[in-house]
Every structure is written in structure tokens, then in C-alpha cells.
Amino acid sequence: MGFVEALRQRLNQNPFKGFFRLNRLRPPGAVAEDHFMELCIRCSRCIEICPYDSIRRADIYASLQIGTPYIYAEDKACYLCMKCPPVCPTGALDTRLRKGEEVAIGKAVIDQDLCLNYLYVKEEESGKVTGMATICNTCFNACPLRDKAIVMEKFLLPVITEECVGCGICVEKCPTQPRRAVNVVPTGMIDEKSSGYYYRRNRVRQSQPEGDRGAVSGEELLERKEQISTFGETPQFKSDFSTDGSMEGWE
Amino acid sequence: MFQRIGFYRRCAQLLTLLAIFIIPLLNLYEITFVKGTFYSMDIGDVALADPLAVFQAMFTSRTISLIMLASMVVPVFLVVLFGRVWCSWFCPYYLFTEAVAWGRSRLSVFGIKPFTGRYREGSTSRQNIIRYLVLGVGLLLAGIAGIPLLNLVSAPGIISSQALILVKFRTVSFELVFILFILVLEFFFFKYWCRLFCPTGSFLSLFQGRRGLKVKKIELECRSCHTCIRSCPMQINPMTEGDNPMCHNCGICIDACPDNHKQPTLGFRFR
Ligand code: SF4
Ligand code: SF4
Ligand code: SF4
Ligand code: SF4
Ligand code: SF4
Numbered sequence: 001m002g003f004v005e006a007l008r009q010r011l012n013q014n015p016f017k018g019f020f021r022l023n024r025l026r027p028p029g030a031v032a033e034d035h036f037m038e039l040c041i042r043c044s045r046c047i048e049i050c051p052y053d054s055i056r057r058a059d060i061y062a063s064l065q066i067g068t069p070y071i072y073a074e075d076k077a078c079y080l081c082m083k084c085p086p087v088c089p090t091g092a093l094d095t096r097l098r099k100g101e102e103v104a105i106g107k108a109v110i111d112q113d114l115c116l117n118y119l120y121v122k123e124e125e126s127g128k129v130t131g132m133a134t135i136c137n138t139c140f141n142a143c144p145l146r147d148k149a150i151v152m153e154k155f156l157l158p159v160i161t162e163e164c165v166g167c168g169i170c171v172e173k174c175p176t177q178p179r180r181a182v183n184v185v186p187t188g189m190i191d192e193k194s195s196g197y198y199y200r201r202n203r204v205r206q207s208q209p210e211g212d213r214g215a216v217s218g219e220e221l222l223e224r225k226e227q228i229s230t231f232g233e234t235p236q237f238k239s240d241f242s243t244d245g246s247m248e249g250w251e
Numbered sequence: 252m253f254q255r256i257g258f259y260r261r262c263a264q265l266l267t268l269l270a271i272f273i274i275p276l277l278n279l280y281e282i283t284f285v286k287g288t289f290y291s292m293d294i295g296d297v298a299l300a301d302p303l304a305v306f307q308a309m310f311t312s313r314t315i316s317l318i319m320l321a322s323m324v325v326p327v328f329l330v331v332l333f334g335r336v337w338c339s340w341f342c343p344y345y346l347f348t349e350a351v352a353w354g355r356s357r358l359s360v361f362g363i364k365p366f367t368g369r370y371r372e373g374s375t376s377r378q379n380i381i382r383y384l385v386l387g388v389g390l391l392l393a394g395i396a397g398i399p400l401l402n403l404v405s406a407p408g409i410i411s412s413q414a415l416i417l418v419k420f421r422t423v424s425f426e427l428v429f430i431l432f433i434l435v436l437e438f439f440f441f442k443y444w445c446r447l448f449c450p451t452g453s454f455l456s457l458f459q460g461r462r463g464l465k466v467k468k469i470e471l472e473c474r475s476c477h478t479c480i481r482s483c484p485m486q487i488n489p490m491t492e493g494d495n496p497m498c499h500n501c502g503i504c505i506d507a508c509p510d511n512h513k514q515p516t517l518g519f520r521f522r
Contacts, residue, residue, distance in 0.1 A: 016396045037398045038312035041304040043290035044412040048278050048419065057416050060425035067403065067412070067426060089291040089300055090308045091316050 016064050020189045023073040023171055023180070027055050028103040029085035029094040032188040039092035042067035046084040046093060054078045071105075073168030073184050078105065080144055080167050101145065106166030106186040108149075110139075110158055114181035117156055139170035139182050158182075256502035260339065264346040271343060271411040275418040288415055289343075290408040291322060298322035301408060303454035307399035310390065330458040334465065338445060338452050339501030344406035344430070348445060351438050352484070370480045375487045375495055378447060382497075386453040401450045406430060408451075446485055446497075456496035464500055466493035467520040473510045479517060482507035489517055 017037045027046050030036050046069050047055045054076045055069045062070065071078050080100035085093040097103065112118045120133035140158050143150045149164040166184045174180040274285050286293050291300040300322035309315050329336065338345055386401075393400040402408060409426045417423055433444050445452055468490045479489045482504055485497045489504035502519065510516045 016398045016400075034397075035312060039308050039314075041290050041301075041308050041399050042402050042412070043288050043300075043304070043408070044415050045287045045291060048275055048286060048288075048415055049283070051281075053419065056420070057412065057424055064398075064403075066424065067409075087286070087293075089287075089298065089322055090305065090312075090319055091314070092308075095318070 020186065022183045022185065023168065025071040025073055025078070025105045025166065025168060025184060025186045026188070027069050027071060027084050027093055028078055028080065028082065028105055028167075029088075029097040030105070030188065031092060031094065036092050036188070037065070037068070039090045040068050041090055043089060044069070045087045045089065049083045049087050051081060051083065052076065052079045055084065071168065073171040074180065075172070077168035077172040079169070080165070101163075101165065103165040103167065104187050105168070106184040108160045108164050108166065108170055108182050108184050110160060110182045111179070114176050114179060115158065116176065116181065117158060121154075121156055136175060138173050138175060142169045142173040144169060255506065257506050260501060263340045264343075267341045268343050268346055271414040272418055275415040279419065288408060288411040290402065290405070290412065297325060299325050301405065301451060302326050302458075303451050304399060304402050304405065304408065306454070307390070307393050307401055311393055311397050311399060326455070327458050330455050331460060332463055333500065334459050334463055335452060335455050335499035336464070337455060338499040342407045343410045345445060347434055348437055348442060351434055352442055355438060370483070370486045370488060375492055375497055378486065378497060379495070381447045382453045385448050386450045389450050404429065405451045406433070406444065406449060442484060452499070459496050461494065462522060464519055464521055466498060466500065466502070466504060466517060467522070468493070468516065469518050469520070470514055470516045473508070473516045476509065478507050478509060479504035
């Protein structure tokens with residue numbers, strides 16, 4: 001990223017509005033971050049009412065958001081008791097929200113390079129033993145929406161579904177150190193401008209598979225298209241499964 | 252000399268100070284009849300809120316909700332009836348600043364003469380201009396930033412929410428440094444925050460009308476010793492300017508008047 005672009009991005013960011021950080025969540029029912037910062041009067045009433053001490057008052061390290069409520073999922077997740085949304089005096093938290101399943105704090109993301117269960121399956125398949133792998137299942141067992149928000153693929157691999165409300169309990173309980181294998185990406189802050197490094201890195205990872213030559217246009221595209229020929233060698237696709245040479249009834 | 256009004260006022264202040272610790276403590280034990288901080292508070296089913304905080308939220312978000320409006324009703328009504336009694340009778344910051352002022356007056360015991368501002372003809376309107384300018388610029392900045400910015404410098408709200416997290420988490424956050432900062436400056440210079448800057452107080456005094464509880468010169472004849480002018484923490488002339496929005500009905504001038512024991516000279520009157 002060039003200097004000018006970095007500067008532009010810096011200046012376009014409103015320093016008063018929330019910025020993206022993994023596992024740092026607004027209380028349940030919070031409206032989108034832009035609107036939230038307009039409405040929250042830093043009254044601490046959500047903090048006061050929370051029986052689990054989940055919500056903290058942001059300190060100076062949150063710069064100008066000092067005084068606003070945050071849930072730091074690694075320390076203490078939200079237990080979805082739904083006591084906080086009704087007390088908010090300004091509607092920064094949706095005061096009509098009553099059901100835990102309707103909360104949308106964020107979405108959990110499992111890091112497959114860290115999750116002990118994924119490591120276990122990888123070791124099983126490759127035969128390389130590192131001593132790291134265990135069958136953990138902690139997140140699955142801890143999730144209040146078990147079998148809805150987290151399902152176990154092949155009875156072993158935790159997969160987060162769309163039902164996840166982002167309460168962060170899985171993050172709190174996940175045993176991997178120092179980074180958790182499961183993290184919550186907060187909603188309402190996820191756009192490229194405000195969500196920062198993690199979001200961009202995620203996107204780059206997903207959109208650029210290995211060996212991709214990248215998109216081209218103009219002359220180069222034309223040239224590449226001219227090289228496509230129906231004659232000559234048929235391309236060989238590598239696959240790690242064997243196909244039956246023939247199928248019954250298709251002769 | 253027994254200061255009648257001063258005594259009741261001190262009681263009210265101390266009770267408020269106690270309350271900001273008791274309320275979160277009760278909430279820890281799930282007694283939630285009273286809950287909240289001085290930004291916003293529920294007593295039973297009555298919602299109260301700092302009118303400035305709620306106004307800013309409506310202003311920056313460009314939405315108005317019934318809860319927000321309803322929570323402004325009681326505080327505004329109180330100001331209309333009794334003036335800015337919130338400031339001198341209840342605000343926890345005011346207790347601290349009076350303690351600081353007392354500490355400063357002790358300085359003269361050591362032969363140091365603390366610098367104090369003095370009432371002069373016309374200084375009241377100058378003070379008012381500064382106050383409302385600060386409030387206006389603050390609201391403008393809040394509008395530009397798009398967040399209730401003035402809540403970052405709202406002393407009563409900060410103090411009570413600090414008390415809350417002190418009770419709940421046994422920590423305080425950086426906002427307390429701001430309070431200490433203005434208190435230390437008040438110690439070395441003069442009492443300025445409530446007089447010239449506090450946006451919460453200025454916003455409250457906007458609702459002060461011509462009617463309501465005011466300090467009034469009852470007996471027109473007095474010996475003109477000007478003790479009341481010198482005692483006024485807001486540096487106004489209690490004899491003529493009791494209905495000025497600067498006055499926060501603390502009653503210090505009434506207690507201070509030496510003639511008041513013989514005949515009523517200054518007093519609170521509804522008008
Ligand atoms: S829903 Fe309950 S546990 Fe979760 S943040 Fe609100 S009060 Fe705390
Ligand atoms: S109750 Fe609402 S306004 Fe008060 S701190 Fe929580 S989110 Fe902000
Ligand atoms: S997966 Fe379950 S525990 Fe984890 S954030 Fe989502 S709802 Fe909460
Ligand atoms: S708790 Fe963490 S390590 Fe265990 S299964 Fe879940 S994500 Fe994997
Ligand atoms: S002016 Fe502000 S700080 Fe001073 S007493 Fe009033 S509300 Fe409190």
C-alpha cells in the first residue's frame with residue numbers, strides 16, 4: 001500500500017467511531033457501529049446490569065471510545081441472559097430484543113491451523129505426529145446454541161454456521177494458547193475501511209488460491225484468450241480421488 | 252455561625268456521594284429499584300437522564316425516541332421549578348470543588364494569598380458568554396464528530412460511572428484523570444469549571460426561566476458590606492442578579508449576609 005493511499009485511508013476513517021478488533025464486541029442488541037457511537041451516551045447502565053461482569057467500560061487504550069461498553073470475549077464472553085438491551089436509555093442497544101437466538105454480535109471463525117480437532121484429523125491423515133493434536137470439542141460443548149451454531153462435521157470437525165450469534169463463549173473457553181483457535185468477528189464493523197488487517201488478510205486468503213495468475217484485461221486478456229485452442233493436449237486435472245472407469249447403465 | 256442552608260446542602264451532597272456507591276452495590280445484590288449513573292438513571296419506573304447527554308444522542312443520531320424525551324422531562328421540570336439546584340445541591344463534582352476551595356482558603360494560614368477572581372460590573376454577562384460559547388462549540392464539535400462528545404467531559408456522569416466500575420470491578424479508568432486534572436487546576440488557579448466551562452451545567456441553565464426559585468433581595472436597605480458578593484462562588488451579585496442563569500441557588504450568599512440575623516435581607520423566593 002502506497003503512502004498516499006495509507007494517508008487517504010487514515011484521513012477517511014472517523015477516529016471517533018469504532019474500529020475493528022477481533023474478539024472485541026459490543027453488547028448484544030447493539031446497532032451498527034456507526035450508529036452505536038452516535039447513540040451511546042457512555043452511561044454504563046449495561047455494564048451495571050450484566051450479572052456476569054462481561055461488559056467492560058473501555059479505557060484510554062480505546063482512544064476516543066473511552067467509556068463505551070465492550071465485551072472482551074477472551075476474558076469474559078456474553079452469556080446471553082438478555083438483561084442489558086432493555087436498560088439502554090438511548091436505543092444504542094435494541095431495547096426490544098429479548099431472545100438470545102436473535103442476537104447478532106458477530107460470527108465466530110475457526111482457524112483450522114490452530115484448532116486441536118483439525119490438527120488431529122490432519123495428523124490422522126498425514127501420519128505426521130506433532131504431539132499437539134487432541135480431540136477437544138470444547139467450543140461445541142460450550143456453545144449455548146450447540147448443534148445449531150456449531151455443528152460437528154464427520155463428528156470431529158467443528159464448523160460454525162449462520163446461526164452463530166457471536167456470544168464469544170467458544171472463544172472464552174477455547175484452550176489453545178496464545179491465540180485462540182476460534183475468534184469472533186464483530187458485526188457492524190466489518191467493512192474494508194473500518195475493519196482493518198484481519199478482515200483484509202481473510203479476504204486475500206480466500207480470494208487468491210495458489211497458482212492463480214490473477215485477473216488480466218485489455219491486450220493481455222486478448223492474448224491469453226488467443227492461446228486457448230481446442231486442438232492439442234487436453235488439460236490434465238489432478239485429483240486426490242479415484243473415479244470409476246465406467247458407470248453401470250451408462251454404457 | 253451556624254449556616255442553615257449550607258448544612259442542608261452539605262447533607263444533600265454527601266447523600267448523593269454516598270448514593271453513587273450504594274446504588275451499584277445494591278445492583279450487585281440484584282436490588283434494582285434504582286439503577287444507573289448520572290448520565291441516565293431509573294428510579295422505579297421513572298427514567299431520568301442528563302438532558303445534555305440525551306440531547307446530544309438525539310442530535311448526532313438524528314433520531315428521537317419517546318424514552319429519550321421522557322427521561323428529560325423530570326430534570327428539566329426540576330430546573331424550571333428550582334433553577335440549577337442540581338449543581339450546588341447534588342452534583343458530586345461540586346462537593347469536590349468546594350473541598351478544593353476550602354483547601355485553598357487554608358493556604359492563607361501559611362501566608363500565601365490564593366488568587367481569586369472578583370466580581371466586577373458586567374463580568375456576569377461575560378461569564379455567561381463564555382459558558383454558552385463553550386457549550387455551542389462543544390455541540391458543534393459533537394455534530395462534526397458524530398458522537399456525544401461532551402459526555403467525555405461531563406463531570407457528574409464521569410464521577411458516578413467511575414464509582415460504578417470501582418464498586419463492580421475494583422478499578423477506575425482513565426476518565427478519572429480528567430477530573431483530577433481540572434481539580435488540581437482549580438486548586439492552583441481559581442474555580443472555573445462550573446463557572447465557565449461545564450457544558451452540563453450550562454445546558455441545564457438554558458431551561459431556567461424568569462419564574463421559579465430565585466435568590467431575592469427582600470429588604471432593600473442593608474449596610475452594603477458586599478459580603479454576599481464576595482461569598483458567591485459564581486462571582487455574581489446576589490442582590491441584583493439572583494435571576495441570572497449563572498446562579499445555581501446554593502444559598503451561600505444568604506448564609507453569609509451578616510444582616511440576615513436581624514432582619515431578612517436576602518432569601519429564596521418563588522416568583
Ligand atoms: S446478555 Fe447478559 S451476559 Fe450478555 S452482556 Fe448482556 S447482561 Fe451480560
Ligand atoms: S446502556 Fe446504552 S447508552 Fe449506556 S453505555 Fe450501554 S450501550 Fe451505551
Ligand atoms: S459458535 Fe456458539 S459459542 Fe461461539 S460465538 Fe457462536 S453462538 Fe457463541
Ligand atoms: S475449543 Fe478451540 S481447539 Fe477446541 S475444538 Fe473448539 S476451536 Fe478447536
Ligand atoms: S456545572 Fe457541571 S460540574 Fe459543576 S456542579 Fe453543575 S453539573 Fe456539576
